[in-house]
Amino acid sequence: MYATVMHGPGDVRYERVEDPKILKPTDAIIKLAATCICGSDLWSYRGLQKQDVPSHMGHEYCGVVVEVGSDVRTIKPGQFVVGSFCLSDNTCPHCQFGFQSSCQQREFMTGAQAPYARVPLADGTLVATQDIPDASMIPHLLAVSDVLGTGWFGAVAANVREGGTVVVVGDGAVGLMGVMAAQQLGAGRIIAMSRHESRAALAREFGATDIVTERGEDGIGRIMDLTNGVGAESVIEAVGMEQSMQQAMGVCRPGGSIGYVGVPHGVTFDGQQLFFKQQRMLGGPAPVRRFLPDLMDRVLQGKIQPGKVFDQILPIAEVAEGYKAMDERRAIKTMLVVE
Amino acid sequence: MYATVMHGPGDVRYERVEDPKILKPTDAIIKLAATCICGSDLWSYRGLQKQDVPSHMGHEYCGVVVEVGSDVRTIKPGQFVVGSFCLSDNTCPHCQFGFQSSCQQREFMTGAQAPYARVPLADGTLVATQDIPDASMIPHLLAVSDVLGTGWFGAVAANVREGGTVVVVGDGAVGLMGVMAAQQLGAGRIIAMSRHESRAALAREFGATDIVTERGEDGIGRIMDLTNGVGAESVIEAVGMEQSMQQAMGVCRPGGSIGYVGVPHGVTFDGQQLFFKQQRMLGGPAPVRRFLPDLMDRVLQGKIQPGKVFDQILPIAEVAEGYKAMDERRAIKTMLVVE
Numbered sequence: 016m017y018a019t020v021m022h023g024p025g026d027v028r029y030e031r032v033e034d035p036k037i038l039k040p041t042d043a044i045i046k047l048a049a050t051c052i053c054g055s056d057l058w059s060y061r062g063l064q065k066q067d068v069p070s071h072m073g074h075e076y077c078g079v080v081v082e083v084g085s086d087v088r089t090i091k092p093g094q095f096v097v098g099s100f101c102l103s104d105n106t107c108p109h110c111q112f113g114f115q116s117s118c119q120q121r122e123f124m125t126g127a128q129a130p131y132a133r134v135p136l137a138d139g140t141l142v143a144t145q146d147i148p149d150a151s152m153i154p155h156l157l158a159v160s161d162v163l164g165t166g167w168f169g170a171v172a173a174n175v176r177e178g179g180t181v182v183v184v185g186d187g188a189v190g191l192m193g194v195m196a197a198q199q200l201g202a203g204r205i206i207a208m209s210r211h212e213s214r215a216a217l218a219r220e221f222g223a224t225d226i227v228t229e230r231g232e233d234g235i236g237r238i239m240d241l242t243n244g245v246g247a248e249s250v251i252e253a254v255g256m257e258q259s260m261q262q263a264m265g266v267c268r269p270g271g272s273i274g275y276v277g278v279p280h281g282v283t284f285d286g287q288q289l290f291f292k293q294q295r296m297l298g299g300p301a302p303v304r305r306f307l308p309d310l311m312d313r314v315l316q317g318k319i320q321p322g323k324v325f326d327q328i329l330p331i332a333e334v335a336e337g338y339k340a341m342d343e344r345r346a347i348k349t350m351l352v353v354e
Numbered sequence: 355m356y357a358t359v360m361h362g363p364g365d366v367r368y369e370r371v372e373d374p375k376i377l378k379p380t381d382a383i384i385k386l387a388a389t390c391i392c393g394s395d396l397w398s399y400r401g402l403q404k405q406d407v408p409s410h411m412g413h414e415y416c417g418v419v420v421e422v423g424s425d426v427r428t429i430k431p432g433q434f435v436v437g438s439f440c441l442s443d444n445t446c447p448h449c450q451f452g453f454q455s456s457c458q459q460r461e462f463m464t465g466a467q468a469p470y471a472r473v474p475l476a477d478g479t480l481v482a483t484q485d486i487p488d489a490s491m492i493p494h495l496l497a498v499s500d501v502l503g504t505g506w507f508g509a510v511a512a513n514v515r516e517g518g519t520v521v522v523v524g525d526g527a528v529g530l531m532g533v534m535a536a537q538q539l540g541a542g543r544i545i546a547m548s549r550h551e552s553r554a555a556l557a558r559e560f561g562a563t564d565i566v567t568e569r570g571e572d573g574i575g576r577i578m579d580l581t582n583g584v585g586a587e588s589v590i591e592a593v594g595m596e597q598s599m600q601q602a603m604g605v606c607r608p609g610g611s612i613g614y615v616g617v618p619h620g621v622t623f624d625g626q627q628l629f630f631k632q633q634r635m636l637g638g639p640a641p642v643r644r645f646l647p648d649l650m651d652r653v654l655q656g657k658i659q660p661g662k663v664f665d666q667i668l669p670i671a672e673v674a675e676g677y678k679a680m681d682e683r684r685a686i687k688t689m690l691v692v693e
Contacts, residue, residue, distance in 0.1 A: 108584045109607065109608050112587070112607065112608070113609060116608075117609070172634075243447075248451070255625075268447075268448065268451065269453040269456030269638070270448070270452060270456070270641075278626065278629060279625030279628070279629050280625075282625030282626070283624055283625060284623040284625065286599065286621030287621070289623070289637065290614065290638050291638060293453055293456055293637070293638035295511075296635045296636070297632070297634040298628065298632070299632035300629075300630070
């Protein structure tokens with residue numbers, strides 16, 4: 016088959032590769048209904064993170080199971096499934112504690128920007144729908160796999176509560192999903208930081224009550240004004256840069272919580288500064304598996320439409336253009352249609 | 355009167371000073387029943403933290419109110435009171451949120467290693483007992499003011515739960531109080547790290563179920579063995595050094611919580627390391643005021659005897675020897691008896 020391979024920074028190709036096959040008895044092979052490009056794919060695309068190349072790209076996926084290994088018990092060929100970008104057995108103590116992204120057998124999904132993909136730890140990773148969903152549901156179910164699941168974890172880690180005040184730092188796809196998660200979790204006020212009009216519009220559609228366009232000290236000052244000098248009890252940090260983390264810490268009230276879901280790059284914390292700020296911090300790769308059944312239900316019941324975050328849809332053969340568009344910020348997030 | 359004044363590292367004197375008086379209408383003056391030396395006093399005593407000198411020392415206190423300012427409404431002369439080392443109005447948004455140690459009017463108590471002391475923000479800071487307590491209760495009520503309140507916050511920040519597994523890093527007075535707090539909060543297993551026999555014995559008395567004497571990688575390995583390779587869901591860090599923080603992070607399970615209550619000195623965190631560990635972190639000066647009524651009740655009902663942490667009792671005139679004994683680790687914590 017053809018699949019997406021990164022050969023180095025800026026060099027993504029859709030090229031001939033071997034078909035995926037069952038390597039371990041706990042694997043499944045799925046035929047993808049659609050796939051997409053993640054903001055985290057851009058770290059290596061931009062040369063900001065080392066990656067062994069050539070590398071088979073893609074970790075967001077949903078589709079129909081075509082084959083399972085001999086030890087796969089609950090997942091069956093013919094089922095439509097969604098899985099997390101973190102592969103987990105869902106039985107180890109960390110999984111049982113709700114942190115499947117630290118599963119003792121954890122692997123990270125790869126090779127999903129392709130028509131077919133191998134999913135290790137299929138029973139623990141995949142959640143099947145009752146029926147084959149309507150085509151219109153595909154973008155929304157695909158979004159659950161990582162971008163919504165990650166934004167959701169950001170909101171949960173930030174202790175978003177009914178009626179609470181939430182600040183979302185970052186208007187990328189994850190930040191926008193954080194807005195949606197905060198809205199679903201009942202936040203009373205959702206302040207999104209965005210200076211891109213189209214992204215701010217989407218944030219509003221997803222539930223943002225206020226948009227703050229300023230950044231840095233001005234942005235912090237604006238939010239402190241909006242919160243009567245108190246700050247927010249929940250802050251979702253969805254970027255992972257020093258500046259965005261400072262932004263998050265600058266607007267979180269003492270005793271408030273920061274859920275940081277952008278992988279930190281070049282971020283350090285001073286222990287004493289953190290201590291006196293009295294902010295609860297929790298980050299990490301999202302344990303999407305914990306949220307999958309609930310999020311898939313919300314999608315299938317039409318409560319949320321996270322697939323709206325895809326503002327560019329391309330045939331998978333044009334994946335290189337998708338990376339370029341996201342890198343140049345022409346697209347928030349690119350969905351790739353598989354034939 | 356005479357009081358405790360630090361003139362520089364290693365130089366603490368009990369010397370003639372002006373009597374404290376009402377400076378603001380929200381002040382109270384108390385006659386101390388007893389006072390004590392805090393581990394945090396040793397940072398400046400050891401020259402590890404800059405402090406303006408001469409400095410009136412002491413921030414842990416209980417005693418009888420002798421005078422109140424004209425705006426003091428709830429606290430009356432003649433009442434026996436305990437207060438937090440953090441002075442707070444207990445009405446601002448941060449106080450109402452339970453983080454009185456970040457009160458918008460916050461001050462830190464000083465000058466309590468003395469027979470009399472001025473307590474600013476008296477109504478918000480002090481909690482009175484129903485009756486004048488028996489003399490035998492004084493050490494226990496004094497301990498509530500900071501050391502127990504701080505250990506308690508460590509346990510609360512570490513999300514100690516009924517039946518849960520807790521690790522306490524640090525066998526100083528705060529760590530030992532963390533053990534007591536974890537026991538009171540219903541922890542099922544309390545692993546105290548201590549290599550001093552007398553401190554380990556006190557930890558056991560306060561509820562520790564296991565003592566780990568190893569440190570560093572060996573200490574981490576031992577605790578991972580004790581927890582079947584999983585780690586603890588709650589870790590109380592009660593030291594504030596790089597090594598102790600690494601210890602805490604090394605034994606906390608993914609999704610677990612670290613309550614760090616030792617003021618960090620020279621501690622930095624790498625954002626990406628923190629991210630992938632998926633540990634919930636909350637620290638800060640303890641909002642003791644939040645816990646005061648409950649902790650005073652537990653003491654007065656005889657449920658806890660936190661004053662046992664005082665293993666040296668000196669007349670206040672010998673305060674210099676108290677600092678020396680704590681500095682040399684001959685004493686865990688020194689209580690100073692006021693005539």
